[in-house]
Amino acid sequence: xxxxxxxxxxxxxxxxxxxxxxxxxxxxxxxxxxxxxxxxxxxxxxxxxxxxxxxxxxxxxxxxxxxxxxxxxxxxxxxxxxxxxxxxxxxxxxxxxxxxxxxxxxxxxxxxxxxxxxxxxxxxxxxxxxxxxxxxxxxxxxxxxxxxxxxxxxxxxxxxxxxxxxxxxxxxxxxxxxxxxxxxxxxxxxxxxxxxxxxxxxxxxxxxxxxxxxxxxxxxxxxxxxxxxxxxxxxxxxxxxxxxxxxxxxxxxxxxxxxxxxxxxxxxxxxxxxxxxxxxxxxxxxx
Amino acid sequence: xxxxxxxxxxxxxxxxxxxxxxxxxxxxxxxxxxxxxxxxxxxxxxxxxxxxxxxxxxxxxxxxxxxxxxxxxxxxxxxxxxxxxxxxxxxxxxxxxxxxxxxxxxxxxxxxxxxxxxxxxxxxxxxxxxxxxxxxxxxxxxxxxxxxxxxxxxxxxxxxxxxxxxxxxxxxxxxxxxxxxxxxxxxxxxxxxxxxxxxxxxxxxxxxxxxxxxxxxxxxxxxxxxxxxxxxxxxxxxxxxxxxxxxxxxxxxxxxxxxxxxxxxxxxxxxxxxxxxxxxxxxxxxxxxxxxxxxxxxxxxxxxxxxxxxxx
Numbered sequence: 249x250x251x252x253x254x255x256x257x258x259x260x261x262x263x264x265x266x267x268x269x270x271x272x273x274x275x276x277x278x279x280x281x282x283x284x285x286x287x288x289x290x291x292x293x294x295x296x297x298x299x300x301x302x303x304x305x306x307x308x309x310x311x312x313x314x315x316x317x318x319x320x321x322x323x324x325x326x327x328x329x330x331x332x333x334x335x336x337x338x339x340x341x342x343x344x345x346x347x348x349x350x351x352x353x354x355x356x357x358x359x360x361x362x363x364x365x366x367x368x369x370x371x372x373x374x375x376x377x378x379x380x381x382x383x384x385x386x387x388x389x390x391x392x393x394x395x396x397x398x399x400x401x402x403x404x405x406x407x408x409x410x411x412x413x414x415x416x417x418x419x420x421x422x423x424x425x426x427x428x429x430x431x432x433x434x435x436x437x438x439x440x441x442x443x444x445x446x447x448x449x450x451x452x453x454x455x456x457x458x459x460x461x462x463x464x465x466x467x468x469x470x471x472x473x474x475x476x477x478x479x480x481x482x483x484x485x486x487x488x489x490x491x492x493x494x495x496x497x498x499x500x501x502x503x504x505x506x507x508x509x510x511x512x513x514x515x516x517x518x519x520x521x522x523x524x525x526x527x528x529x530x531x532x533x534x535x
Numbered sequence: 536x537x538x539x540x541x542x543x544x545x546x547x548x549x550x551x552x553x554x555x556x557x558x559x560x561x562x563x564x565x566x567x568x569x570x571x572x573x574x575x576x577x578x579x580x581x582x583x584x585x586x587x588x589x590x591x592x593x594x595x596x597x598x599x600x601x602x603x604x605x606x607x608x609x610x611x612x613x614x615x616x617x618x619x620x621x622x623x624x625x626x627x628x629x630x631x632x633x634x635x636x637x638x639x640x641x642x643x644x645x646x647x648x649x650x651x652x653x654x655x656x657x658x659x660x661x662x663x664x665x666x667x668x669x670x671x672x673x674x675x676x677x678x679x680x681x682x683x684x685x686x687x688x689x690x691x692x693x694x695x696x697x698x699x700x701x702x703x704x705x706x707x708x709x710x711x712x713x714x715x716x717x718x719x720x721x722x723x724x725x726x727x728x729x730x731x732x733x734x735x736x737x738x739x740x741x742x743x744x745x746x747x748x749x750x751x752x753x754x755x756x757x758x759x760x761x762x763x764x765x766x767x768x769x770x771x772x773x774x775x776x777x778x779x780x781x782x783x784x785x786x787x788x789x790x791x792x793x794x795x796x797x798x799x800x801x802x803x804x805x806x807x808x809x810x811x812x813x814x815x816x817x818x819x820x821x822x823x824x825x826x827x828x829x830x831x832x833x834x835x836x837x838x839x840x841x842x843x844x845x846x847x
Contacts, residue, residue: 424629424634424635427629428629428635428636428697428700431622431626431627431629432622432626432652432700432704433620438652442640446637447638
């Protein structure tokens with residue numbers, strides 16, 4: 249474990265030298281805290297409708313700091329709870345599609361031949377659809393709700409990890425340390441897990457971080473289109489959609505969730521770009 | 536019984552341009568505790584021979600013949616059985632220590648893993664054993680260095696680590712493929728001394744093109760040319776009384792002998808000359824050399840040569 253600690257310390261130190269990445273990391277940290285402490289931070293229950301307090305503008309009533317929506321629900325509370333959903337979807341989708349993609353990518357690159365051809369044709373087929381349409385189709389087929397959004401995004405997202413891992417494995421498997429491990433009696437599975445996997449973690453972390461941004465944005469898009477969690481669940485994309493009708497009179501109902509999505513996506517992109525500079529595969533994989 | 540006996544071994548690579556006969560009809564024996572040198576110029580097939588014994592060649596190959604290790608034919612073993620032999624029975628020390636260590640794993644872990652592949656030790660004991668191995672290859676402050684990554688080691692130190700990994704499971708036979716390649720002269724001497732000492736109780740097949748290293752370490756030497764052995768004898772015979780014109784040419788091309796090159800080029804392993812494979816470059820060529828392929832003949836006790844001129 250000490251090894252990982254050292255690696256993370258090193259990454260943290262170098263991240264600190266990159267301003268945008270540091271900013272991204274801080275914003276993500278704050279968003280995570282917001283999500284975790286949503287019950288404590290929220291001034292009101294996010295799902296309690298109070299029709300007497302409909303469509304209050306922000307910064308006018310102290311009870312509702314960011315105003316209320318068309319059903320009189322507190323926008324700030326819904327925003328805080330919404331962060332939970334966005335982050336959860338991002339983590340679940342990136343985690344599962346990363347695990348699937350890395351596994352299939354390593355197997356594909358390592359064995360080559362027929363296995364590689366089959367897996368990569370699968371990837372090509374997935375990539376030949378515009379991803380959001382594919383996600384919409386799958387979400388539509390599975391019915392509305394958060395689980396179908398998650399499944400739809402995993403189906404689209406795993407290919408990125410598979411491609412990156414396969415590409416790295418193709419060069420790694422020719423390395424002499426793989427031959428060296430084999431000459432010591434290591435099996436294929438052992439070589440893949442113990443020798444190849446640690447070498448591709450760098451590029452995968454970058455793709456994963458940038459992937460978080462993409463997944464959060466896509467999840468919000470699907471919710472905006474009505475495939476996501478159903479009312480009254482506070483979801484940023486769905487809030488945006490609900491606020492659409494009142495855009496002229498109460499623009500805060502679209503601006504606030506829109507800004508929230510933008511800030512979260514931007515933060516992950518900033519961090520991802522910073523990590524890419526630090527974990528450049530050319531610097532880490534090969535000395 | 537010899538520890539390792541290779542009978543009529545062929546390793547051929549099918550390519551679009553034809554069959555590359557990298558190893559072609561090799562017969563040789565390695566006895567227990569002996570150091571057997573396999574020398575030859577680049578591209579003669581000596582590394583392929585080393586890898587063939589371990590069955591480590593990944594690309595498509597045609598292998599024929601027998602590799603008898605401790606009475607069992609390795610070519611008939613399953614891949615799972617070979618995995619148990621690799622590292623535990625026969626270990627390999629590869630050339631290029633810089634790229635043969637995984638850059639993201641600690642040196643101590645890599646040695647410990649080599650041990651854990653074959654011995655049921657827990658992590659702590661394996662690590663302790665790895666530190667002992669680092670001590671055995673004379674790496675100072677071994678317990679501290681075992682927690683360092685390969686890039687923190689110099690080339691000579693990395694080669695020591697490679698030796699430690701190879702010896703970690705106490706194999707009976709070591710195949711060392713150019714262990715001194717790319718090392719400074721001073722470091723090379725240290726590595727040769729270390730290997731001589733540490734591998735004394737074991738059999739070793741030393742693959743090298745460095746005659747100095749071979750002379751220093753080996754008991755017997757075989758010279759390989761264009762996929763086959765052309766001469767083998769004890770070190771003293773080989774250097775004192777070389778018989779094959781290629782062996783003589785090889786020895787004369789050493790700097791101390793005045794850097795006399797052998798005229799011509801090694802033949803392509805796809806399109807080998809008819810008759811003796813060395814005849815186009817030989818200055819003792821006779822009519823028979825162009826027509827018949829010479830067999831290995833014992834001209835003196837334990838001194839074999841594949842040459843009509845030398846054996847007549």
